[in-house]
Amino acid sequence: MDRIPILRMGKxxxxxxxxxxxxxxxxxxxxxxxxxxNKTGAKGVLIDISALSIVDSFMGRILGNIGSMSKIMDAETVVVGMQPAVAITLIELGLExxxxxxxxNVERGMDLLMHKIDLTDETVQDEDSTE
Amino acid sequence: MDRIPILRMGKxxxxxxxxxxxxxxxxxxxxxxxxxxNKTGAKGVLIDISALSIVDSFMGRILGNIGSMSKIMDAETVVVGMQPAVAITLIELGLExxxxxxxxNVERGMDLLMHKIDLTDETVQDEDSTE
Structure with a gap:
């Protein structure tokens, strides 16, 4: 396999x-x-890593890259389902x-994204109303 | 890896x-x-196979098994993201x-499940009202 599938779920x-x-x-x-x-105009990216029991600095860097790239494209990134051992390793590796x-989990990640998008929308509206 | 993660998304x-x-x-x-x-009381199971470019009779049987098992547990199964070549292979293998x-895709699969659950709910209500 040389591609990981990306599923579109609403926004x-x-x-x-x-x-x-x-x-x-x-x-x-x-x-x-x-x-x-870019194609879908998605406002958020959920990355589930519940299947990973170990993580290395490469994986940590990739997750960081994805977050930064999405941010530039105006989408928030949420990593969900992290196992406790993975969280420990990430911090021990110095990857924040x-x-x-x-x-x-995915549900809480979606809630978080909904909340963030709502906040962003409100900020935009606030800015509009002060003009 | 010896487990495929199962993500809960609402129902x-x-x-x-x-x-x-x-x-x-x-x-x-x-x-x-x-x-x-059983644990979540889920009403539907979505199985995304968009990453699979080939499928064999074993995989076909497993998908069928999952469908039958879920059915007994009162949940509908929807297979989404099937590549055209996989559909051809399935029929050639005689697996329906x-x-x-x-x-x-996942979005259409969710719509289908929503529709099915609505229908089921209505049927239950109808049955109730005739009692």
Whole structure:
């Protein structure tokens, strides 16, 4: 397999990472995600990593990259389903996943995204009303 | 990896199959799914196979099994994201995926499930009202 499927769910995109990412798979995922955000106008990206029991610095960097890329494309990224051991490893590796939100599971991740989008919409409206 | 993650999304469960299922993985998936349906009271199961470019009779049988098991647990199964080549192979193999619904993508699959659940609810109400 050289592509991880990206599922569109309303305003959000969902990616389930089930296997260790190697170079080409990671690059493809980054490219595909940015293109999907562009094509669908998605406001949020959910990345489920519940299947991963270990994580290395490469994976941490990829998650960070995806977060930064999505941010530039005006979409928030939420990493969901992180196992406790993975959280420990990430911090021990010194990877804080800056620019990436986290939530316990997909449902909470969706709630978080809904909340963020609502807030963004309100801010835009506020800015409009002061003009 | 010996488990495929099952994501809960409201009333539905979502499974993304990204790699070829071997014996233990398939058995685990069946067991996990039935247990999740039982635990969460899910009314529908969405199985995304968009990452699969080939399918064999084993995979076809597993999909059929999942459909039948979910049905007994009062949940509908929808297979989504099937690639054209996979559809051709399934029919050539003589596997009709009985008891399993199909939809083009996750969003349409969810719509289908919503529709089915609405219909079921209405039927129940109708039955109630005639008593």
């Amino acid at each position: 959000f995109l969902l990616v389930t990472i089930q296997i260790d990412l190697y170079d080409r798979l990671a690059t493809n995922l980054e490219t595909d995600l940015v293109q999907m955000v 996943l800056k620019g990436v939100h986290t939530a316990l | 539905f469960l979502l499974v993304t199959i990204q790699i070829d299922l071997y014996d233990r993985l398939a058995t685990n998936l069946e067991t996990d799914l039935v247990q999740m349906v 995926l009985k008891g399993v619904h199909t939809a083009l």
